[in-house]
Amino acid sequence: MVEKIYDTLKGILYNDLPKDAIGNVVIYDRPVRNWFIGDRDVKPANLSIMIYSANLNIKDIAFGLQEYEYKIIIGVDAGADETELSERIALEGNRLIISALRKHRRMWVVDLCPICSKQSLSPIHFTSAHPTIFNSYVSTATTNFQNSWNITHTNAYPAPTLPASGLATEAFYLMYEDVRNNVVVNNLPTTAKNNILSMQKDNVEPIRMLYDCVVSDNKPSDDGRGQALLKTGQITFTAKEVVKQTIYGPDNVPSTAY
Numbered sequence: 148m149v150e151k152i153y154d155t156l157k158g159i160l161y162n163d164l165p166k167d168a169i170g171n172v173v174i175y176d177r178p179v180r181n182w183f184i185g186d187r188d189v190k191p192a193n194l195s196i197m198i199y200s201a202n203l204n205i206k207d208i209a210f211g212l213q214e215y216e217y218k219i220i221i222g223v224d225a226g227a228d229e230t231e232l233s234e235r236i237a238l239e240g241n242r243l244i245i246s247a248l249r250k251h252r253r254m255w256v257v258d259l260c261p262i263c264s265k266q267s268l269s270p271i272h273f274t275s276a277h278p279t280i281f282n283s284y285v286s287t288a289t290t291n292f293q294n295s296w297n298i299t300h301t302n303a304y305p306a307p308t309l310p311a312s313g314l315a316t317e318a319f320y321l322m323y324e325d326v327r328n329n330v331v332v333n334n335l336p337t338t339a340k341n342n343i344l345s346m347q348k349d350n351v352e353p354i355r356m357l358y359d360c361v362v363s364d365n366k367p368s369d370d371g372r373g374q375a376l377l378k379t380g381q382i383t384f385t386a387k388e389v390v391k392q393t394i395y396g397p398d399n400v401p402s403t404a405y
């Protein structure tokens with residue numbers, strides 16, 4: 148659940164932060180040598196970015212809907228250098244991360260593609276990389292939306308165009324449910340089908356959306372005494388997700404326990 152959010156944050160930061168000629172993220176002229184999921188006591192090289200300390204608050208907001216609120220720390224470590232320089236690098240890293248994150252008030256969280264195993268930041272991956280599988284599902288999703296729209300609108304108010312990412316999400320879930328229901332999906336390789344069946348067995352939610360994504364707290368540097376060798380900046384990132392819950396019990400259990 149938070150693991151894919153970590154991967155998404157890492158992907159967004161990697162994409163949005165400045166890079167050198169060989170593709171390393173740089174803070175001033177220093178390449179970020181390490182990206183850590185989970186913090187470390189010992190870091191093999193200077194300079195590093197850590198994503199850790201997820202705190203998850205869950206509450207029921209309506210019957211069938213839960214709101215998850217995530218609190219995640221993004222840290223920048225700079226050290227083993229002239230003290231003021233380390234301090235300046237930590238401060239600059241902090242500024243860069245905040246300036247990158249504030250453009251992402253909403254985020255897609257997409258699981259590994261079951262067809263090509265790539266990590267993507269947008270569901271548009273499915274329709275653009277695998278059109279032979281998804282083109283017909285995009286048509287069905289568009290028709291479904293227009294039919295729903297037409298129930299409550301006259302011809303004077305035609306249905307608006309759905310954004311490509313939303314259409315790709317609808318198309319993916321139509322395909323996902325066809326696999327679950329053993330409906331033949333044209334052009335879907337057997338390995339991809341087996342991957343999807345595994346995802347379903349593991350209760351994977353392949354495409355999610357975070358909203359109210361904000362940097363809610365920031366400590367640009369722990370610049371006190373005793374911190375001369377290692378400077379750490381900490382950014383607290385919070386985000387919400389609405390999760391649908393349609394099965395409640397108590398009768399969704401077998402009558403025997405073992």
Ligand SMILES: [Zn+2]
Nearest residue numbers: 260262263276
């Ligand atoms: Zn793919």
